[in-house]
Amino acid sequence: MDPLSDVLSLLKPRSHVSSGFDAGGDWLIQFSDLHERIKCYAVVSGRCWLSVDNVADPVRLEAGECFVLPSGRPFRLGSDMALTPVDAVSIFPPARAGGVVTVNGGGDFFLVGSRFTVSGQHARALLRTLPPIVHIRKESDQAALRWSVERMMAELREPQPGGFLVAQHLAHMMLLQALRLHLADGVGNQVGWFSALADRQMCAAITAMHAEPAYRWTLQDLAERAAMSRSAFAMKFKATVGETPMDYLTRWRMTLAAERLENSGDSVSTISFSLGYESESSFSAAFKRVMGCSPRQYRRNPNGVPFAPSGTNVARETQIEMTAN
Incomplete structure (x- = not known):
């Protein structure tokens, strides 16, 4: 296998939650306790801000863009970074596959994707080799992920037999595609x-x-x-x-x-x-x-x-x- 496949295979990513998030109005959510987890999401509609611990500047996310958070760091996601954050535990139900969580009635922002857990006692060390944020901005790159995102949305909104396994494989594809695109686009002067x-x-x-x-x-x-x-x-x-x-x-x-x-x-x-x-x-x-x-x-x-x-x-x-x- 190639090095990227080697490391992801050792991490043994398993889709813990594949779901959607629908928000309306003003909101800011704090996501903590993410040890040995990878988040891979795509913004379907609307826009928001993303702020990851120990990363200098918040990132603006627009409709069609994808992002991966492979390092397991706490982060904030919201319409306004100046708001008082609400802990994600109070909004999101216990881990489950499928479904859409709605905040403030929804309608302004929709996100779809998956959260992975990774296994192996060396997972933490391997996660540290990945960048804190992988942000896919280019329209040409986003097109490479569009099919996976659209299929994920269909599985969430119209549950079918075997839907959990389909969503899991789609999430894995989104993760790999996003990392590939990030590498192809260049990673600047980062060390690792x-x-x-x-x-x-x-x-x-x-x-x-x-x-x-x-x-x-x-x-x-x-x-x-x-x-x-x-x-x-x-x-x-x-x-x-x-x-x-x-x-x-x-x-x-x-x-x-x-x-x-x-x-x-x-x-x-x-x-x-x-x-x-x-x-x-x-x-x-x-x-x-x-x-x-x-x-x-x-x-x-x-x-x-x-x-x-x-x-x-x-x-x-x-x-x-x-x-x-």
Whole structure:
């Protein structure tokens, strides 16, 4: 799979709520407690403001535009940011699929989309690699999402047998299409794994690591994939992704290992060899530095295990251990 598919597969997005929102008059709603959730919506009619925590300026949303909030941050949505916000819990019913929630009689603004929950103990770390807001503005790009939005509306307004599954698949399509369009449109000077996918050279190197995580990649190998000199590649990768190529490779291997420890019966030895380590001890040492515990401890109790910050320098020692064994 490609890197975007790899990460979204590990997040295991599951449509928790696919619904519509119809508002009228003046309103402002605060959405909190969104840990490990992704929101993907399209504005069908009307306009509103969107403000996400730790993002400097509110975003104006117009009819036809789509937006994705992949980072799980609290946000506010409303007709006027100066109003006193109302907590979403007091407006929206308990999580359910389908239906339309109405505020102030509706009629001025209509939104349709889905909220995803994601699973896996490393979900939080992976969500941090995605941008806080993906905003699709171009009319040509919006057309790519129009069919999914229209079908979603039909499923909500005219329930049919199997409608829940249809809405779920449509929501997944909306999420993937929005992220693709965001990458194609360019992501500016943002730093991080997701932003790097928009760079042809960096994407080539990341794709190679994802395609063959067990391969004994060297800095020179990856630079050649990016068609760059080794020094220029190393500098650009660090500036674009936020960590060195070898640190990224090690962290990706440990993410794959954590997934298998949690969801398969494969032995630690089998996992270590499949990821390119010639000894279980070298793999276990690398895993502990990245994940904060041994592979066996993680398998027994993955809940709450900390994922090391992106700046953790684990790759150099891991490469030495892999070479020595």
